[in-house]
Amino acid sequence: xxxxxxxxxxxxxxxxxxxxxxxxxxxxxxxxxxxxxxxxxxxxxxxxxxxxxxxxxxxxxxxxxxxxxxxxxxxxxxxxxxxxxxxxxxxxxxxxxxxxxxxxxxxxxxxxxxxxxxxxxxxxxxxxxxxxxxxxxxxxxxxxxxxxxxxxxxxxxxxxxxxxxxxxxxxxxxxxxxxxxxxxxxxxxxxxxxxxxxxxxxxxxxxxxxxxxxxxxxxxxxxxxxxxxxxxxxxxxxxxxxxxxxxxxxxxxxxxxxxxxxxxxxxxxxxxxxxxxxxxxxxxxxxxxxxxxxxx
Numbered sequence: 001x002x003x004x005x006x007x008x009x010x011x012x013x014x015x016x017x018x019x020x021x022x023x024x025x026x027x028x029x030x031x032x033x034x035x036x037x038x039x040x041x042x043x044x045x046x047x048x049x050x051x052x053x054x055x056x057x058x059x060x061x062x063x064x065x066x067x068x069x070x071x072x073x074x075x076x077x078x079x080x081x082x083x084x085x086x087x088x089x090x091x092x093x094x095x096x097x098x099x100x101x102x103x104x105x106x107x108x109x110x111x112x113x114x115x116x117x118x119x120x121x122x123x124x125x126x127x128x129x130x131x132x133x134x135x136x137x138x139x140x141x142x143x144x145x146x147x148x149x150x151x152x153x154x155x156x157x158x159x160x161x162x163x164x165x166x167x168x169x170x171x172x173x174x175x176x177x178x179x180x181x182x183x184x185x186x187x188x189x190x191x192x193x194x195x196x197x198x199x200x201x202x203x204x205x206x207x208x209x210x211x212x213x214x215x216x217x218x219x220x221x222x223x224x225x226x227x228x229x230x231x232x233x234x235x236x237x238x239x240x241x242x243x244x245x246x247x248x249x250x251x252x253x254x255x256x257x258x259x260x261x262x263x264x265x266x267x268x269x270x271x272x273x274x275x276x277x278x279x280x281x282x283x284x285x286x287x288x289x290x291x292x293x294x295x296x
Contacts, residue, residue, distance in 0.1 A: 008049040010082075015042035016054060017079045020072050024061055084275075097126030100285045103145035106228040109133035111247045116292050120285065127281055135227060146282050147289065148271045161271045164293040168263040170256055172248045177237040178255060187212040187258055190219075194239030196230050197223040211261050246296055268293060 018028035019039070029036040047054050054068035064072065104113060109131055117129050132145050154161040173181075173193075184190040190213070197204045197220035205215050222238050224230050234241035240257060242264065248254050270290055277283050 008046055009042075012042045012046035012049065013075055013078065015039050016046050017072075017075045019043060019055070019062070020064065020068075020075075098281050099128045099130055100147065100282055101130040101132060101145045102147045102149070102285070102289075103132040103134065104149035105135050105151075106133045106226060107231060107244060107247060108149060110228055111244075112296055116289070119292070120288050123288070124281075124284060127285065129285075133228075135225075146272060146276050146279075147286055149289070149293070150269045150271055151266045153267070153269055154271045158274050159271055160274050160277055161269050162290060163267060164270050164290055165268050165296060167266050167268050167296070168245045169242050169266070170245055170248070170263050171240050171258055171261070172234065172243050172254045172256055173240045174235055174237050174253050175255055176253070177234075177239065180237070183255075184257060186260060188214060190215075193219070194221055195219050196233050196239045196241045198230075199223055199225045211264075268296070 015028065015032065018032050019025055022028040022031050025036050025039055025043075029039040032039065043054065052067045052071070053065050054071065055062040056065050102113070110133065113131060117131070120129070121127065149164075150161075151167070153163075181193055182191050184193050195204075195208070195215065202217075205217070205220060208215055222233060224233065230241050231243055231247075233239070234243070235251075235253065243254075245256075245263065249256065270286065270293065272282065272286055277286055
């Protein structure tokens with residue numbers, strides 16, 4: 001191999017790839033956790049190192065030059081190879097110590113995971129847990145997390161996906177809210193009750209109407225995309241919310257509504273990349289969660 005032919009800095013190449021993938025310098029800087037001026041200098045340094053202009057300024061920002069368009073394919077291949085190297089390297093570690101990143105939904109992260117993590121840390125004191133609470137699925141192939149708890153099966157061949165049970169959800173409201181607004185008798189007779197919806201209330205309304213309700217837009221005066229915010233709103237008396245039985249039934253301030261409606265059941269999968277799970281610390285956490293989540 002001609003080692004002297006590669007005269008560029010990997011960090012500079014990474015800055016170029018991130019700018020292309022994220023669409024702008026500002027977005028790329030956030031993704032790489034560096035300042036925008038630093039990222040801009042790294043891209044400029046790469047252009048100087050290879051002697052080619054990769055971007056040109058346009059009215060709306062930057063766009064790839066013809067040379068940049070031709071080179072980005074090779075840059076992406078290098079980035080993918082670097083990720084594969086990182087995944088394989090992670091799998092070589094046989095120590096039961098270090099950080100394991102777990103991704104799961106907001107409510108699950110806030111209410112179900114803490115006692116599980118507490119038991120895990122007592123069992124494996126050398127392990128540290130980073131918990132990513134998001135309703136968006138983390139990209140395990142790009143190392144956004146080592147392990148994910150998801151509601152959908154992973155179909156990618158390089159991901160391991162294990163069915164660990166079912167989660168049941170129902171509709172709840174706070175006792176304080178129901179004392180004020182009245183307790184609905186059934187799905188067809190809800191009176192003036194409010195529902196806490198998502199940003200796109202139409203889809204949620206359609207889903208609930210499929211369960212037997214006859215809801216209109218006026219029944220959703222409060223909306224939030226975050227499940228955690230929705231739960232907090234319901235706790236403070238803003239309306240009716242969908243929540244996990246395992247969380248809401250144990251809250252003395254919340255009441256279960258509409259017993260005639262069957263619970264909303266979703267599957268629960270434990271997912272990891274097949275390379276990462278060969279890491280002993282990751283496999284220890286994976287096996288621990290596989291056992292514990294069966295009882296949730």
